[in-house]
Amino acid sequence: MQFVSRLPSILLLGVVYVAFVLAGGAVFWRLEGGLVEQNLVRLREEKSRLLQRLSCLDIQSLEEVGQLIRSASKYGLSLKSNSTSDGFWKFTSSSIFAATVVTTIGYGNISPGTMYGQIFCVFFALVGIPLNVVVLNKVGKYMLSIERKFCHFIEQKTNRKKCVRVFIHSLSFATLAVLYFVAPVMIFQQYEGWSYAEAVYYCFITLSTIGFGDYVADNDPDRYYPEWYAFIMGAWIFFGLAWLALLINHCIDLLEGFNGYLKEKREGTASMSQGSQPDETQAPEKSIK
Amino acid sequence: MSPLIRTCVLVAGIVIFYIAYLLLGALVFSYIEGPVEETLRTDLTSLKQQFLNQSCINASQLDVFLERVLKANKYGVSVLRNGSGHSNWDLASSLFFANTLVTTVGYGHTTPLSDVGKAFSIIYALLGVPFTMMVLAACVHRLMHVLTYGPLKVLQDHAGLQPRLASTVHFGLLLILVVLSFFAVPALVFSTIEGNWSFLDGFYFCFISLCTIGLGDFVPAEQPRQEYRALYKIAVMVYLFVGLMVMFLVLRTFHRLADVHGLTAFFHLPSYDDLAEDREPIVEKAEKEDTRETTKPLDPSSQVSYNSFGR
Numbered sequence: 001m002q003f004v005s006r007l008p009s010i011l012l013l014g015v016v017y018v019a020f021v022l023a024g025g026a027v028f029w030r031l032e033g034g035l036v037e038q039n040l041v042r043l044r045e046e047k048s049r050l051l052q053r054l055s056c057l058d059i060q061s062l063e064e065v066g067q068l069i070r071s072a073s074k075y076g077l078s079l080k081s082n083s084t085s086d087g088f089w090k091f092t093s094s095s096i097f098a099a100t101v102v103t104t105i106g107y108g109n110i111s112p113g114t115m116y117g118q119i120f121c122v123f124f125a126l127v128g129i130p131l132n133v134v135v136l137n138k139v140g141k142y143m144l145s146i147e148r149k150f151c152h153f154i155e156q157k158t159n160r161k162k163c164v165r166v167f168i169h170s171l172s173f174a175t176l177a178v179l180y181f182v183a184p185v186m187i188f189q190q191y192e193g194w195s196y197a198e199a200v201y202y203c204f205i206t207l208s209t210i211g212f213g214d215y216v217a218d219n220d221p222d223r224y225y226p227e228w229y230a231f232i233m234g235a236w237i238f239f240g241l242a243w244l245a246l247l248i249n250h251c252i253d254l255l256e257g258f259n260g261y262l263k264e265k266r267e268g269t270a271s272m273s274q275g276s277q278p279d280e281t282q283a284p285e286k287s288i289k
Numbered sequence: 290m291s292p293l294i295r296t297c298v299l300v301a302g303i304v305i306f307y308i309a310y311l312l313l314g315a316l317v318f319s320y321i322e323g324p325v326e327e328t329l330r331t332d333l334t335s336l337k338q339q340f341l342n343q344s345c346i347n348a349s350q351l352d353v354f355l356e357r358v359l360k361a362n363k364y365g366v367s368v369l370r371n372g373s374g375h376s377n378w379d380l381a382s383s384l385f386f387a388n389t390l391v392t393t394v395g396y397g398h399t400t401p402l403s404d405v406g407k408a409f410s411i412i413y414a415l416l417g418v419p420f421t422m423m424v425l426a427a428c429v430h431r432l433m434h435v436l437t438y439g440p441l442k443v444l445q446d447h448a449g450l451q452p453r454l455a456s457t458v459h460f461g462l463l464l465i466l467v468v469l470s471f472f473a474v475p476a477l478v479f480s481t482i483e484g485n486w487s488f489l490d491g492f493y494f495c496f497i498s499l500c501t502i503g504l505g506d507f508v509p510a511e512q513p514r515q516e517y518r519a520l521y522k523i524a525v526m527v528y529l530f531v532g533l534m535v536m537f538l539v540l541r542t543f544h545r546l547a548d549v550h551g552l553t554a555f556f557h558l559p560s561y562d563d564l565a566e567d568r569e570p571i572v573e574k575a576e577k578e579d580t581r582e583t584t585k586p587l588d589p590s591s592q593v594s595y596n597s598f599g600r
Contacts, residue, residue, distance in 0.1 A: 017424045021387050026380065050354065056345040065354070068336060094316070099501055108397050108505030118493045120317055125500055130540075135303055201407045210390060210583055212397035213505060229447065248419075 096218065099234055102128035103241060105206060107213035136238075140245040147172050169250070180240040182208070187232075189219055191225060207240045296561050381519035385510075388526045391417035392502035392533060398511065428538045436463070437542050456549045460542055466537055472496065479509060482521070499532045 018190050051062065093110065100107050101121060151168045158164060181203055188199040194215065202215040218230050341348060341535040376387075382399065389396050390410060401407045437459070444455040476491030486494070486507065510521045547553050 008293065012429075014424070017420065018418065022384065026383070048359065061340070065340065065351075068340075104393070104501045104503075106395065106502035106504045108503070111504040111506035113506075115489060118489065122493060122496050124317075125496070125502060127501055131306075138303060197404055197407065201411065204411050204414070205395070208393060208418055209501065210393045210395035210414060210418075211503065212395045213399045214397055214400035237293065 025284045076168075093218070093230070096230060098124070098128075099237060100211060101125050102132045103209060103237060104129060105211035105237070106130075107211045107216050109213045109216045109219055136242050136245050139239075139242040143242065143246050144250070156289060173247075176243050176246075180236065180243050184236055190228065192217060192220065192223070206237060207244055209241070379519075381522045385522045385526055387413070387417075388529065389503065390414050391421045392501060392529065393418055393421075394498055394501045394529065395503035396503045396508050398505050398508045425534055427538055428534050429541060432534065432538055433541060436538060437545070453549055456546045460546045463539060463542060467535055471499065471535055475528060475532075483509060483512060485599050495532070498529055501533070 015153065047062070097110055099105075101124060112121050147168060151165055154168065155164045182204055185196065186198040188194055188202060189196060192199070192215075194202065198215060202217070205212055205215070217233050218225055310506055338352075341351065341459055346354075364464075378399070386399055390413060393414075405550070441455055444450050445452060446453075446461060450458065472492055472495045475495050477489055479491035479494060480486045480488045483491075490507055497504050497507075508551050509525050515521065544553070
């Protein structure tokens with residue numbers, strides 16, 4: 001049966017995958033392990049120093065304070081003296097939360113604490129995630145078709161197929177990269193006070209939908225954000241993800257084309273006609289119609 | 290209406306519906322969680338006031354301390370109760386982290402602190418995420434034969450059911466099986482091992498993880514006095530990976546089901562056939578013919594070669 005005959009290749013793939021994850025784990029262990037030790041030691045020193053200096057404080061009350069801030073941070077409340085933050089569950093941040101659930105980014109800086117919130121979250125995601133996938137795919141395809149139309153239009157004018165195609169592809173890649181990566185990095189640097197590296201890290205972690213939540217935009221209760229900020233962030237996430245889907249589809253396109261090209265070479269010059277690149281040749285025809 | 294305008298309107302419609310859906314979710318979350326937060330806030334403020342009243346530290350000193358502890362807390366470092374603190378970056382935990390990175394779950398309960406760590410995460414994920422998707426797709430592709438095509442054949446040939454009914458029955462059974470074995474049972478296990486998780490918490494955790502949302506509000510194997518922590522973490526890792534595979538399988542089966550019932554054609558979505566590399570058994574062909582005819586609008590937005598990547 002087909003299933004059995006393909007077993008060796010999948011075993012190999014599985015082994016490579018496990019090795020990859022193990023290797024990654026080992027590297028993180030080496031890189032990060034040491035730093036945590038240092039942090040812990042330093043924090044403990046500070047704690048004992050504080051206790052010594054403040055004679056009225058005993059360890060019990062200190063721990064109480066610690067628990068206090070833990071709970072506060074979970075709900076995004078700032079205990080700084082004069083801040084008037086709105087907490088996490090005002091409408092704009094709830095929308096951002098809904099968006100992070102549906103795109104599966106899931107920062108986790110805020111999460112539903114009530115039972116009903118959790119139950120609703122599950123059902124909301126059940127419908128929202130497939131919906132999100134469908135919408136992103138549609139939008140991504142649309143962006144690609146616009147690009148192809150434009151490509152074809154220029155081709156007609158200049159009559160140089162390959163050059164134009166490469167040029168248009170790289171142009172669109174560059175513009176969108178600026179729009180979805182470079183510009184956001186600069187905005188975050190300014191409004192969040194992050195360093196360049198932190199902003200890049202944040203953009204990547206968000207657009208890949210990993211979404212750790214160690215850095216989250218529009219989240220600092222001690223900062224002031226303009227009105228349009230949350231909205232721009234939402235739009236960026238959505239279109240950025242669509243762009244990423246587009247990019248991935250492009251890569252698949254290229255891989256398929258490359259695969260077809262290799263096949264040709266292997267089979268000789270036999271079927272050099274339209275059989276090899278069906279989507280490339282059909283696209284202009286279809287766009288004429 | 291020309292096909293092009295029709296797809297335009299359809300896309301616009303879907304996008305509007307999507308936005309409306311997000312807004313609805315926002316409203317409901319706000320309504321449910323807002324009051325709870327309010328109560329917590331007032332409690333905390335009065336607690337803080339109480340604390341300041343009876344101690345010798347002033348407000349600014351307290352603020353500094355609070356900020357420091359919060360920052361450490363964000364990185365999973367706690368100095369409370371002499372922080373018996375298992376490290377967050379021993380080998381098993383790092384492995385767990387690498388796994389959450391490449392599956393894009395990304396709990397965030399531990400995150401790289403060093404710049405080098407962050408840079409490495411980016412590169413590792415750039416390679417690892419597509420790799421994971423590929424591995425999952427390959428596995429699901431094989432599994433489909435065993436769990437979907439096989440049973441469907443049995444249902445149709447031996448039980449003599451019509452393709453549509455067979456698909457629905459099969460999907461229902463599959464769904465029940467998956468919910469029981471990948472949600473209900475693990476939820477039970479988690480709620481037993483993790484002392485303060487209820488069954489709902491366990492279920493919620495399973496769901497949030499297997500959808501790769503990964504909020505991180507519940508993360509297993511993080512209790513201070515957990516026995517066999519490393520083994521536990523690795524078991525959770527395996528569960529997450531297999532669970533993810535099964536979710537993919539369910540999704541593809543559902544796609545096929547929608548296709549058989551003509552729903553994908555109705556919404557101008559790519560049909561299951563166009564995405565599957567393998568053709569299904571011959572028995573299906575008769576049913577496939579008429580669904581295929583309805584999925585060929587002559588516009589560029591129906592190109593199928595670049596839409597297939599599994600998610």
